[in-house]
Amino acid sequence: MGNKQTIFTAQHKYLKLFPRLFYRYRDLAPQLVPLDYTNQPDVKLPYELIGSMPELKDNPFRQRIAEVFSEDGEGNMTLDDFLDMFSVLSEMAPRDLKAYYAFKIYDFNNDDFICKSDLEKTLNKLTRNELTEDEVRMVCEKVIDEADLDNDGRLSLEDFQHMIVRAPDFLSTFHIRI
Amino acid sequence: MVFVTCKDTVTGRACCVVLCTTEEQNLVKELVGLSTRDRIRAIRGLSMSFKEKKHIRLVLSHYVSLIIKQYNTNNQVLIQWSCFKLFSQSFRRCGYSIKSARQTLKLWQSIMKEIGGRFGTSVLSYFVFLKWLLMFNIFSFLVNFGFITIPLLVYDPSPNIPPNVSFTGLEMLTGAGYFTYTIMYYGGYSNETLVGLVKYDMKLAYFFTIAVYMVLCGIALIFSMASSFKKNYVLADPTSNSAWQLLSSWDFSITNERAVRQRKNNLRVQIQESLSDKAQRQLLTLSEKLKHLGVYLGFWLLSTSLVVGCGVSIYYLYAANWSLLQEAETLLVPFVVSLMNLVVPLLYSLFNKFEHYSSHRRQIYALVVRNILLKMSILAVLCYYWMNVVAKKFSCWESVVGQALYRLVIVDFLFLMLGSFFGEFLSNVIGTRLIPRLGVPEFDVARNVLELIYAQSLAWIGIYFSPLLPAIQILKLFILFYLKKVSLTQNCQPPRRTARAAQMQTIFIALLFFPFFVGSLSIVAYTAWRLTPSEQCGPFRGLNSTFSVVGVWMDDLHEIPGSQWVIWIYENIIKSEIFYFLMTLIIIDTYIAIENKPFMNCG
Numbered sequence: 001m002g003n004k005q006t007i008f009t010a011q012h013k014y015l016k017l018f019p020r021l022f023y024r025y026r027d028l029a030p031q032l033v034p035l036d037y038t039n040q041p042d043v044k045l046p047y048e049l050i051g052s053m054p055e056l057k058d059n060p061f062r063q064r065i066a067e068v069f070s071e072d073g074e075g076n077m078t079l080d081d082f083l084d085m086f087s088v089l090s091e092m093a094p095r096d097l098k099a100y101y102a103f104k105i106y107d108f109n110n111d112d113f114i115c116k117s118d119l120e121k122t123l124n125k126l127t128r129n130e131l132t133e134d135e136v137r138m139v140c141e142k143v144i145d146e147a148d149l150d151n152d153g154r155l156s157l158e159d160f161q162h163m164i165v166r167a168p169d170f171l172s173t174f175h176i177r178i
Numbered sequence: 179m180v181f182v183t184c185k186d187t188v189t190g191r192a193c194c195v196v197l198c199t200t201e202e203q204n205l206v207k208e209l210v211g212l213s214t215r216d217r218i219r220a221i222r223g224l225s226m227s228f229k230e231k232k233h234i235r236l237v238l239s240h241y242v243s244l245i246i247k248q249y250n251t252n253n254q255v256l257i258q259w260s261c262f263k264l265f266s267q268s269f270r271r272c273g274y275s276i277k278s279a280r281q282t283l284k285l286w287q288s289i290m291k292e293i294g295g296r297f298g299t300s301v302l303s304y305f306v307f308l309k310w311l312l313m314f315n316i317f318s319f320l321v322n323f324g325f326i327t328i329p330l331l332v333y334d335p336s337p338n339i340p341p342n343v344s345f346t347g348l349e350m351l352t353g354a355g356y357f358t359y360t361i362m363y364y365g366g367y368s369n370e371t372l373v374g375l376v377k378y379d380m381k382l383a384y385f386f387t388i389a390v391y392m393v394l395c396g397i398a399l400i401f402s403m404a405s406s407f408k409k410n411y412v413l414a415d416p417t418s419n420s421a422w423q424l425l426s427s428w429d430f431s432i433t434n435e436r437a438v439r440q441r442k443n444n445l446r447v448q449i450q451e452s453l454s455d456k457a458q459r460q461l462l463t464l465s466e467k468l469k470h471l472g473v474y475l476g477f478w479l480l481s482t483s484l485v486v487g488c489g490v491s492i493y494y495l496y497a498a499n500w501s502l503l504q505e506a507e508t509l510l511v512p513f514v515v516s517l518m519n520l521v522v523p524l525l526y527s528l529f530n531k532f533e534h535y536s537s538h539r540r541q542i543y544a545l546v547v548r549n550i551l552l553k554m555s556i557l558a559v560l561c562y563y564w565m566n567v568v569a570k571k572f573s574c575w576e577s578v579v580g581q582a583l584y585r586l587v588i589v590d591f592l593f594l595m596l597g598s599f600f601g602e603f604l605s606n607v608i609g610t611r612l613i614p615r616l617g618v619p620e621f622d623v624a625r626n627v628l629e630l631i632y633a634q635s636l637a638w639i640g641i642y643f644s645p646l647l648p649a650i651q652i653l654k655l656f657i658l659f660y661l662k663k664v665s666l667t668q669n670c671q672p673p674r675r676t677a678r679a680a681q682m683q684t685i686f687i688a689l690l691f692f693p694f695f696v697g698s699l700s701i702v703a704y705t706a707w708r709l710t711p712s713e714q715c716g717p718f719r720g721l722n723s724t725f726s727v728v729g730v731w732m733d734d735l736h737e738i739p740g741s742q743w744v745i746w747i748y749e750n751i752i753k754s755e756i757f758y759f760l761m762t763l764i765i766i767d768t769y770i771a772i773e774n775k776p777f778m779n780c781g
Contacts, residue, residue: 042228058438059430071235073218080232089430102426110215126428127446128439139449167426172299172683176430177291 024178025082028053047075055176060125064105089176098174099164103157114155116140206237285309289663295433297621297672303683304623305659311634312655318391318641319648325387326645327361330380333372337361352508353584358577363644365577365715381727384717388642392699399691404769406684437672444674470534477529481548484525488518488552489559496563512585515556516593519632523549523625546624553632554693561639561701565709574715580643587636587647591654594629598665606669618671623682626662631690638698642705
């Protein structure tokens with residue numbers, strides 16, 4: 001590696017939103033976020049501010065999203081985390097990257113597998129806890145039956161990706177406009 | 179270690195990046211083997227500066243995303259690649275603030291965000307499609323106006339109108355009368371070579387502008403279709419739905435609280451339905467299956483006969499009506515055509531309710547195919563009449579055809595507005611006050627998109643006969659956007675079934691291209707190739723066919739030295755049939771190559 005200074009010319013278009021995103025980040029807490037980042041201030045916005053953004057406040061997964069993209073794993077985001085979050089959730093981010101982060105979002109206990117309890121939590125968030133316990137159990141079992149390819153009773157990243165490959169809408173639904 | 183600094187022009191922030199050393203690479207290799215929780219803990223415990231830890235973390239995330247993509251090995255080269263990517267990403271962050279000029283060209287960005295937030299991605303796809311068509315028309319108008327109309331206006335600004343014709347208000351609707359002699363139609367263009375700053379041959383300009391525009395449209399459509407297929411390359415239904423429903427159907431772009439609540443409700447209902455379906459799945463008996471098949475075939479026969487009936491009646495109406503050329507009566511045929519386009523699809527939706535389909539998707543496809551058949555047959559009958567009867571009957575027949583198309587476009591617009599009124603406003607009133615069982619209507623994306631496609635194909639056919647028709651189309655699409663947006667927000671509810679938005683987008687583009695664009699292109703090509711241009715008006719008067727303009731130009735070029743290569747290209751390539759065969763092969767090849775390219779992600 002060493003002194004490589006060649007310019008990488010691939011089209012990472014999902015980073016084009018950078019200036020607008022910076023001003024959105026700053027608008028959340030103008031007194032905390034300086035305009036001048038030359039000294040690389042260590043500014044972290046608490047989860048409450050991030051979760052109150054209009055794009056996120058009604059999303060049932062907003063807490064998990066903030067946790068996944070934040071450095072400390074608790075939802076408090078620096079500017080870089082904020083940019084990463086909206087880059088991955090923009091329409092230009094590639095499918096594999098989105099699948100990777102979606103997997104992490106649904107993996108509530110951070111054990112790199114989506115197990116039955118993760119699925120139950122997901123289902124409850126998506127249906128306002130209105131399904132009966134039996135129904136929840138049946139749906140989760142069905143999902144694991146269908147998607148679990150290596151038969152270990154839980155979904156690994158490969159199983160999840162395999163399922164996403166068969167759902168072409170995923171790219172357009174896993175997308176937040178800002 | 180190498181430090182690179184650059185300065186971001188917006189924030190003034192200096193981006194400072196460190197490329198990896200071997201120790202860092204080994205560390206990354208170790209960390210990648212741990213689970214996420216352990217990884218976070220391990221990084222926290224490292225004795226490094228905050229900046230270095232952050233660097234390691236970012237390298238790790240790039241590396242992991244590379245592993246999951248295609249390579250399953252824990253590779254030294256990949257770690258170095260991740261480090262390099264991090265460097266390039268920071269570099270680009272600095273430079274990209276300039277590129278944000280593209281933001282200013284985003285028309286209607288906030289409205290689309292609002293619609294997507296309240297109604298979801300599938301309804302939004304209609305508005306995205308409308309905006310895309312608007313861009314096509316803006317491009318077409320600029321090209322036509324710039325290359326054909328402006329030279330003529332500069333040379334001869336006043337139209338030569340006979341003395342007894344004056345402007346009455348009715349021209350806006352019928353396109354005839356005063357407009358016949360203006361630059362609105364083919365007849366208003368001269369066939370001379372304008373001598374000004376340069377020698378500008380109007381014949382060649384007209385021919386090449388339209389030819390190049392159609393070719394560019396075709397290429398743009400092919401590429402959109404290819405990229406759309408590439409993104410959504412799975413067209414088949416997955417065999418079961420629940421895993422998909424649960425994990426990948428939640429629309430993250432919905433931002434309205436009520437919409438979110440409704441979505442959750444719908445999802446719950448769908449899940450409960452699918453659970454109960456499993457519990458009591460009835461097998462249909464043979465007689466029931468036969469009955470369903472019989473009903474299905476019966477309705478197909480009925481729809482086909484409706485289409486044939488419409489076609490025949492339009493033909494005879496046109497034939498009978500042509501003797502009455504008084505202005506108001508020329509509106510009769512477009513009125514009837516648009517009425518059929520409004521009523522018959524509603525009848526098809528009614529048929530749909532009586533038929534029994536195995537899946538929701540098949541229902542939509544059947545409806546779409548029937549509507550396409552209807553619209554294509556109507557267009558085919560009209561074009562047949564224009565090419566065979568009008569072309570032989572009138573002295574300036576291209577202008578006459580142009581006027582007919584103008585009328586069709588205008589009346590179609592009026593009926594689209596009416597359709598919005600009936601389709602959405604009245605349904606809302608009926609659904610909420612009169613028959614509450616029906617409920618608030620949903621926005622019918624498929625029907626609306628087909629109407630847009632039909633309108634666009636009218637514009638494409640009309641380009642040859644009326645070069646300024648795209649201007650009308652631009653106005654029409656612009657007003658339609660706001661109209662549909664208001665109608666949607668006032669009258670409709672978000673869709674109950676989570677429709678497959680991505681596949682619908684692909685299908686819309688494919689529908690636009692294959693039947694409608696290719697059809698319009700063939701008609702224009704047939705006109706240019708086979709039909710004799712009119713003797714008294716237009717840029718191609720006196721020639722045997724429009725295409726012979728190129729032959730005449732080639733003859734002229736013989737005298738100019740240094741242009742031998744152009745003549746060679748013409749003689750050996752354009753005139754030979756092998757060229758077109760090769761072109762078709764190349765297009766198909768490129769298409770397949772784009773589709774099969776391994777999924778090269780930038781991650």
